Amino acid sequence: MKQKHKKIDYAKWGYLFILPFFVSFFIFSLIPLIDTIRYSFFEYYRSGIKEVGPNFVGLQNYISLLGSDMLKYAGNTLILWIIGFIPQIVIALLLAQWFVDARLKIRGSQFFKVVIYLPNLIMASAFAMLFFTMFSTNGPINSILMSVGWIREPIDFLGSVLGTRSLVGLMNFLMWFGNSTIMLMAAIMGISPDVFEASELDGCNSVQRFFYITLPQIRPILAYTLINSIIGGLQMFDVPQILTNGQGTPDRTSMTLIMFLNSHLKSKNYGMAGALSVYLFIVSGILCFVVYRMTNNDDPDGSKAAAKKAKKQRRG
Amino acid sequence: MKSKKSGQLRSIFAHIVLIILSFMCLFFFYILFINATRSHADLQKGFSALPGNYLFENLKNVANDGTFPMFRGILNSLIVSGCSAAICTYFSALTAYGLYAYNFKLKKAAFTFIMAILVMPTQVTAMGFLRLVTNMGMYDSLLPLIIPSIASPAVFYFMYSYLQSSLPMSLLEAARIDGSGEFRTFNQIVIPIMKPAIAVQAIFTFVGSWNNYFVPALVIQSKEKMTVPILIATLRGADYMNFDMGKIYTMILVAIVPIILVYLFLSKYIIAGVTLGGVKE
DSSP: OHHHHHHHHHHHHHHHHHHHHHHHHIIIIIHHHHHHHHHTTEEEEEETTEEEEEEEOTTHHHHHHHHTTHHHHHHHHHHHHHHHHHHHHHHHHHHHHHHHOGGGOOTTHHHHHHHHHHHHHSOHHHHHHHHHHHTSTTSHHHHHHHHHTSOSSOOOGGGSHHHHHHHHHHHHHHHHHHHHHHHHHHHHHTSOHHHHHHHHHTTOOHHHHIIIIIHHHTHHHHHHHHHHHHHHHHTOOHHHHHHTTTSOTTTTTTOOHHHHHHHHHHTTOHHHHHHHHHHHHHHHHHHHHHHHHHHSSSSTTSHHHHHHHHHHHHHO | OHHHHHHHHHHHHHHHHHHHHHHHHHHHHHHHHHHHTSOHHHHHTOOOSSOOSOHHHHHHHHHHOSSSOHHHHHHHHHHHHHHHHHHHHHHHHHHHHHHHHOOOTTHHHHHHHHHHTTTOOGGGGHHHHHHHHHHTTOTTSSHHHHGGGGOOHHHHHHHHHHHHHHOOHHHHHHHHHTTOOHHHHIIIIIHHHTHHHHHHHHHHHHHHHHHOOHHHHHHOOSGGGOOHHHHHHHHHHSOGGGSOHHHHHHHHHHHHHHHHHHHHHHHHHHHHHHHHTSOOO
16 A cells, blocks of 8 residues: 555656656647647738738638649659759668678778768758859859869859759758768668578678668668658758758749748748648658657567568468 | 679779768868868969968958857857757656656656657747747747757657666665655766766757757847857858858858867767667667
């Protein structure tokens, strides 16, 4: 009886300790979220110094967003993300594999790891500003290319769609491939060496080993990297915003969803910003659910489910 | 024999690729550094691979520029990042400990809830956040950039995983028997045990906060409260063609140097820390 009393007493401390987190979350995330959702149903904007609304308009904001350039910006975000992500994951897989492979005898691997991870910590806005000055028509890159004699006229990287998108992709690649390499390396090192030894005895070459052993074994972390990257891509803002000064030039082909949201917020167009936020919320909610299933489950990556399925197939 | 030779070839190939990638990573910082050491007139003549001797002059120009108070910005950024890192790690450790060490009715619900919001982007609540901050009279102040970091689900999750692997419950019971209060147990026994986890997360929170641009750009209005990323953005927005380019490069250099210095000293821990917060094995 006394024991039980004691336990109830301690429970109080549990609540007390987690209280600050939940109070802070409630005030700074939940209330804003509800407020955002509420205003998404209102006509509420500012034109000049005149404030219009809030008037309830139902789903009007959602519908007019669909008619606006939102889908184009979603496409831009997707393209910019893919340009960066594909080289990022390919290079990261390759490097992770090499770093772990003892027979390659990579010299100075610690140095390489430090260097490739460095861009991940650099302020994205400063990095974008640096790229902007370097790749401008009279910047050092053009100057180098011209003095080497590869080009006659300076290339206007930021004036072309391909140039701008490639630069954003290149920056995202540089900032994230080191991070992915280190994540995947940890995953590969987590594979039991027995499996590799067995494969070697069976005469497996390095390419086979990569595709039939390493890749399937690191699938959970690969999936985690992918989802994390998608969430990061959805939030892409700093790099294109600074590079194009918030304009998404040329012709808004590098305008991302969050840049669109930012411009609505800056012009105090709250109704539209709310509706756009709700769209983003739904998409990221789905992604959150996927991450939740992956990190907080007895079956984090679906590998058990897959094993079960395979078993069934074998039986059937 | 053949496999040995192909192994050697692969090794050479791997080294070449690594060198190219490292070159790509460092090349931009090299250009940045070189150009920050040269004067505007010198820069107009084209690129040179060797540094000039104008760095000190450029730094002085940056420090004396009233339109872009860079050093004031660094101070603001240091305040915001330092405070965020401190309260974020402390409260995340507290929350993790509360959920790990105690049994209570809503324990499972609370844990599930935090895991569900683990990767929710802050941008989706930005509009409501901006209105809330304005209503609370905290618009154009550094506080709304610091206080919300109390609730950081990702840091919490990291701390929780760390507690699971390194805090035996028997230690807490021993502390209880010795008459230590619950709060004191946390501060004097649990915090020292969690030091490695706190250090890693403090670094990441600091860097994240230092580099954060979206929310500060919405909340901060006046020049003397701007953090470094906002100043960089204002620099981009200004009519930069008329500027002293040496000064611009120096500003960018000043913005990223603190983080590079921190990184060079702590790279070992940072790289080890990247994977710790990953998927549970």
